[in-house]
Amino acid sequence: MNAPHPSVVSLAAAVAPIELPPPASALEQLLGMPAAAAAAAGLPPVALVRVAEGATLFHEGAPARSVHLVQAGHFKVVRVGEDGYEQVLDFAGRHELLGCDGFADGHHRSAAVALEESWVYVLPVAELLRLCHQLPGFGRRWQAAIGRLVARTGEMAWLMAAVGAEKRTARFVLLYARRMAALGLSSRRLNLRMGRRDIASHLGLAHESVSRSFSLLAEGGLLRVDNREIEILDRERLEAFARCTRGYGEPAPRRARGSAASAATATSH
Amino acid sequence: MNAPHPSVVSLAAAVAPIELPPPASALEQLLGMPAAAAAAAGLPPVALVRVAEGATLFHEGAPARSVHLVQAGHFKVVRVGEDGYEQVLDFAGRHELLGCDGFADGHHRSAAVALEESWVYVLPVAELLRLCHQLPGFGRRWQAAIGRLVARTGEMAWLMAAVGAEKRTARFVLLYARRMAALGLSSRRLNLRMGRRDIASHLGLAHESVSRSFSLLAEGGLLRVDNREIEILDRERLEAFARCTRGYGEPAPRRARGSAASAATATSH
DNA sequence: CGTACCGTTGAAGGGGGTCAATTCGAGTGG
């Protein structure tokens, strides 16, 4: 707990904004050009700030003056219900936007909490409109980013549509793996940055159910689970299992020792 | 079924595009100016097309060349899973945008089906960028619309977070009422445009459970249910009931005859 | 009048929520 009272204050206590991070910059990819070219085009430099683990990037209800582009690290997007229940809306990693729901009325409708030490670019909303005007091609990129954001609703619906905790957990793992693959990382060995509670809140389950699901999927030989280290052992069967949204049937592919009969799992029907 | 094979073809068979609809135009509100002023600014006219009940505005996977602004009527946004299960992602009415998830890669990730005879404005994506450049103030309005769209993820999460079919149904009713209020319509007497199956798919429940939930909420005196005609009898208690997301407890406020004791329902506990 | 679909209600069965105990690891201070 290097953040005693998680607050935006921790931002001020962070290291001074840097100009260019170690690997490829998420900002450059969004702009569609290297930072040097952007500077030459007369664009003001974009701040890159550090967010400590457990710190809140922005609070629910706070005025939304800027959006954030994740350069490194991971966040959870949460909303606290009127009853105090913390609902995890989404997880966001590199190249993803945070805070766009604040566009609606100028106030954030969710909070973003860093799951680990992270770095984000700060893009004032006023800058965004100017970028659309000045940078040719940025409009398209910005629209694409918005499209991916809107598509998140579909992903979430896909998650929640599955009945059965195991199916839902399987879909979560597949979704997470897909995002890792999009970042060029391994989609077999996953390093979950969030705890079981956060996963459970995201999936609408009890954290015990998530734990049980992981165990059952591992018992079935689909996954190897070691705390937050996940390895997909049999992607074929995992996807087949997650495919059918409805039906408690096909309870779990437990002990399907049959080797390559991928057509149908050898459950007794 | 006036649409034998629901298809975009029905669009061509629709009445010729009109220029101005009867009441206030959703397009004018998005543009921030009357259509006459927009025309004077050199903007090309925007097509307003009719979509028959049951017709598909755009299909999943189809190339996304334009977004649609609902002027009248209602749509359901659906995604068909690989297993053929139809998942309702959202419902969209007047003043709402359809097809923005296609921004991501140029292809629609969901389909839009008209629940009744509807009218939509067709906004080519290329036009949108030009509007941002030419129309002062449009950028802000467009951002706000995007923000509302992104905020939908939070609404959906709020829906699904509730455990218990009754709570989830109650939240759906409240959400629907809120949208009706935003349109200036009555938020007490609701006219659901979608069937129980669609609601169930949207809430991740069996359609029988939705039906039962409506009956139980009606039995508790919170709602009056007559097929698709819903009336909110006691908004106070309905919101209190929907408030707590978790806990099967407080099963249902059935037969709470006690008049004004709103602090705690008089269940035997 | 028959068909088809929607909406409602009943009965049975199982999955997951809740509560509870246990293990394990990290951090802390003796």
Add this chain to the structure above:
DNA sequence: CCACTCGAATTGACCCCCTTCAACGGTACG
């Protein structure tokens, strides 16, 4: 180094709620 604490993660047991299967009434339509 060890005792202690705290939290995360796992596992077990019980029981309610929801899914599923089934039947029934109502309405639109040919």
